[in-house]
Each structure stands twice: as C-alpha cells, then as structure tokens.
Amino acid sequence: MRSTGSYVTTTTLGEAVRAFVPLALPPASPPLAAESHTAANRRAEMALARLGGVAGLVPSVDWLLYSAIRKEALLTSQIEGTEATLTDLFDDEAGQVLANTADVEEVTNYLRAFRLVRDNLRSEAGLPISVRLLCDAHRLLLDGARGAGKQPGELRRSQNWIGGARPSRAAFVPPPPDQVPGLLADLERFIHDPAPALPPLPPLVRVALVHVQFETIHPFLDGNGRIGRLLIAALLEHWGLLSEPLVYLSSYLKQHQAEYYRRLSAVRTEGDWEGWVGFFLDGVEAAATDAERGIVAMASLINADRKRLLATPRVGAVALRLFELLPLMPRFTIEQARQKLDTTFPTATSAVKLLQDLGLLTELTGQKKNRLFSYAAYVELLAGGP
Ligand SMILES: Nc1ncnc2c1ncn2[C@@H]1O[C@H](COP(=O)(O)OP(=O)(O)OP(=O)(O)O)[C@@H](O)[C@H]1O
Numbered sequence: 001m002r003s004t005g006s007y008v009t010t011t012t013l014g015e016a017v018r019a020f021v022p023l024a025l026p027p028a029s030p031p032l033a034a035e036s037h038t039a040a041n042r043r044a045e046m047a048l049a050r051l052g053g054v055a056g057l058v059p060s061v062d063w064l065l066y067s068a069i070r071k072e073a074l075l076t077s078q079i080e081g082t083e084a085t086l087t088d089l090f091d092d093e094a095g096q097v098l099a100n101t102a103d104v105e106e107v108t109n110y111l112r113a114f115r116l117v118r119d120n121l122r123s124e125a126g127l128p129i130s131v132r133l134l135c136d137a138h139r140l141l142l143d144g145a146r147g148a149g150k151q152p153g154e155l156r157r158s159q160n161w162i163g164g165a166r167p168s169r170a171a172f173v174p175p176p177p178d179q180v181p182g183l184l185a186d187l188e189r190f191i192h193d194p195a196p197a198l199p200p201l202p203p204l205v206r207v208a209l210v211h212v213q214f215e216t217i218h219p220f221l222d223g224n225g226r227i228g229r230l231l232i233a234a235l236l237e238h239w240g241l242l243s244e245p246l247v248y249l250s251s252y253l254k255q256h257q258a259e260y261y262r263r264l265s266a267v268r269t270e271g272d273w274e275g276w277v278g279f280f281l282d283g284v285e286a287a288a289t290d291a292e293r294g295i296v297a298m299a300s301l302i303n304a305d306r307k308r309l310l311a312t313p314r315v316g317a318v319a320l321r322l323f324e325l326l327p328l329m330p331r332f333t334i335e336q337a338r339q340k341l342d343t344t345f346p347t348a349t350s351a352v353k354l355l356q357d358l359g360l361l362t363e364l365t366g367q368k369k370n371r372l373f374s375y376a377a378y379v380e381l382l383a384g385g386p
C-alpha cells in the first residue's frame with residue numbers, strides 16, 4: 001500500500017489526537033497508475049468539449065452562465081445543508097423579501113467569491129490561483145452572520161477535526177495549524193510548475209488530486225468544501241478544459257455525498273488515489289453531459305417562444321427586447337423591466353402585458369401593486385434540472 005502522509009500527535013480541547021500531514025503531490029511510490037484513468041479521462045474531456053460546443057446554440061453565453069453559476073452556488077451550499085432554491089435566488093434578485101435570508105446570503109456569498117476568483121484570473125493585474133486569492137474568496141464566502149467567528153479570509157490558527165462531536169471521535173484530524181502554510185505552498189507549487197511527472201498527468205487528473213489535497217489540508221475553520229470546489233471550477237478554466245464555467249460538479253458530489261467523503265478518506269487511509277480519480281472523472285463526465293442536455297433544452301425553449309412572439313401581429317420592438325432580457329432576469333417587477341428597457345412605466349407595462357397574454361409570463365402575487373412576473377417555463381426548466 002502506498003503511504004500518503006504521516007501522523008503527528010497534537011492536543012486539542014484537552015484531548016490528544018493524531019493529526020494527518022499529507023505528502024506533497026503527485027502521488028508516488030508507486031505513481032498514479034495511468035491505465036486506471038486514461039479511458040475515463042478521455043470520456044470526461046470529450047464531454048467537456050461537447051459542452052463547450054453547444055454553448056454556441058444561444059446568442060449569449062451569459063444566458064448559460066447565469067443559470068450554471070447559480071446552480072453551482074446552490075448545490076455547493078446544499079452539501080453543507082443550506083436550504084435555498086433557485087427560485088429563491090431569482091426572487092432575491094427581483095428585490096423580493098425572503099424568509100430564509102441567511103441561506104440565500106450564503107449562496108450569494110458563494111457567487112461573489114466565485115466572481116472574485118474569475119475576475120482575478122481574467123485580468124492581467126489580477127492574482128493567480130494562490131493562497132492569497134483563496135483567502136480573499138474565503139473572506140467573501142464567510143461574510144455575514146454565519147461566517148462571523150470562523151475567521152473569514154484567514155488560515156486557521158487552531159487544530160480542527162472533521163466528523164464527530166469531540167476531536168477524539170473525529171473521522172479525520174487535518175494537519176496542525178503551523179503546518180498549513182507550508183502544505184499550501186507545496187500545493188501552489190504543484191498547480192503552477194507541474195514537475196514533469198512520469199507518466200505526465202492529464203489536467204483533469206491534476207484537478208482531482210488538488211481537490212483531495214486541499215480538503216486534506218483543510219486550511220480554514222469552515223468553508224473548506226466550498227472553497228475546494230470553487231478551486232475545481234477555477235482550475236477547469238485555468239487549464240483550458242472549459243472556457244466558461246458551464247459545468248456544475250457539485251450536483252454530482254451532492255448526489256454521491258457519502259461516496260465523496262468515503263473516497264476522500266480512502267486516499268489518506270488506504271492510499272487509494274486511483275479510486276478517487278476514477279470517481280472524480282466519472283463525475284466530470286456526468287456533470288458535463290447534464291449541463292449539455294440542459295443547454296439544448298434551454299435553447300429550444302427560448303427559440304420556440306421567440307418564434308411564437310415574432311409570429312404575433314401586435315409585437316413591437318420593446319416587447320422583443322424584453323423577451324431577450326428574460327434569460328438574465330427570469331423574475332422581475334415592472335420597475336426592473338422599465339429600468340432595463342430604459343423606457344417609461346406605461347411602455348414597460350404594455351410590453352409585459354403582451355408577453356403575459358401570450359402565456360410567456362406569469363404574474364405571481366395576484367396583487368394590483370408590486371406585481372412580480374416570471375418566465376415560468378424557463379424557471380421550471382432550470383429548477384427542475386439535476
Ligand atoms: N473524510 C474526509 N477527509 C477529507 N475531507 C473531507 C472528509 N469528509 C469531508 N471532507 C471535506 O470537508 C468538507 C467540509 O468542510 P467544511 O465544513 O470546512 O466546508 P464547508 O464548505 O463549510 O462544508 P460543505 O462542504 O459541507 O458545504 C466537505 O465538503 C469535504 O470536501
């Protein structure tokens with residue numbers, strides 16, 4: 001059996017525990033068996049390439065990103081137990097007051113953290129993928145009530161543990177805090193100068209390795225799962241596997257949560273890197289295929305609805321423009337539509353009315369004032385997906 005690290009005894013909450021200190025990547029003695037991942041890696045890469053291809057089915061990639069990023073934000077937060085839905089997010093953006101504010105805040109915090117990372121990676125003056133950037137993302141992720149007291153934006157300074165009410169009962173005790181910076185520096189090095197591994201490791205396999213290593217280091221007091229999954233998305237883009245973050249892997253990880261945790265542990269306890277890599281690659285393939293199916297369904301819905309609209313004799317330019325705004329504004333008030341269309345209230349109202357008469361928009365409140373409109377078929381399609 002290959003060794004993946006060593007144990008040191010530390011004390012936390014007055015109990016002696018054995019903390020695990022992982023070896024630096026890549027797996028060695030023996031190196032990762034290529035035959036264990038070559039076929040699955042090819043299938044996953046192909047699925048990502050197909051996904052990149054169907055993105056051209058809609059006029060704007062932003063339409064796809066709007067829902068893909070929100071789904072990932074939701075699902076990654078749901079692994080933690082956050083209860084918010086896609087329609088909550090849409091309602092929040094439509095300025096509605098929601099009951100589960102803390103849950104929605106957690107999801108919108110993930111969106112902010114995700115945008116920060118993308119913006120940095122895309123700008124020349126921005127930070128590269130680095131501990132500093134992940135700390136900045138963590139600060140946004142844990143912003144607000146729930147994160148206070150969890151040292152947002154900072155590496156942990158105390159010994160933590162995973163699972164179990166007491167450290168001595170833990171499923172896993174990550175490395176002592178004084179080792180965290182050094183371990184992260186090794187991880188950063190693995191990401192940026194891929195030492196010529198023999199045989200060379202395909203980028204998706206490297207992403208898989210990085211995720212486990214990050215979770216094993218568990219550098220923050222909380223939010224390690226979410227930052228670790230954000231890092232997956234960032235690396236997919238950074239290593240050119242997908243030009244836009246259209247895939248939401250958290251759906252797969254949530255569906256297979258027990259196996260996800262079990263395989264993370266098995267790397268440490270049994271040296272089973274191959275098992276994890278296979279699981280991860282299958283996940284990428286499944287998630288990319290789901291995302292592709294979702295995009296095809298979305299494109300055909302929008303195209304069919306647009307056709308119906310264009311075939312309507314009364315349709316004017318404002319109504320058409322409103323329709324094209326819907327994919328980025330699936331729920332909205334008349335005032336929001338008015339602002340986006342940069343027009344008067346009566347003009348916005350009659351455009352909304354036209355789309356409502358055609359059955360494209362549904363009014364949700366039943367009120368006379370502060371009405372809320374929904375592109376219902378579209379919302380249903382997005383929310384009903386995996
Ligand atoms: N046995 C394990 N070994 C290593 N890492 C694990 C193990 N079990 C779970 N994890 C990782 O730890 C994460 C949970 O850590 P933490 O609570 O800091 O993150 P989070 O983002 O707040 O939570 P969550 O991932 O549940 O949403 C899991 O998502 C998983 O990635």
Ligand SMILES: [Mg+2]
Pocket residue numbers: 080222223224
């Ligand atoms: Mg947590």
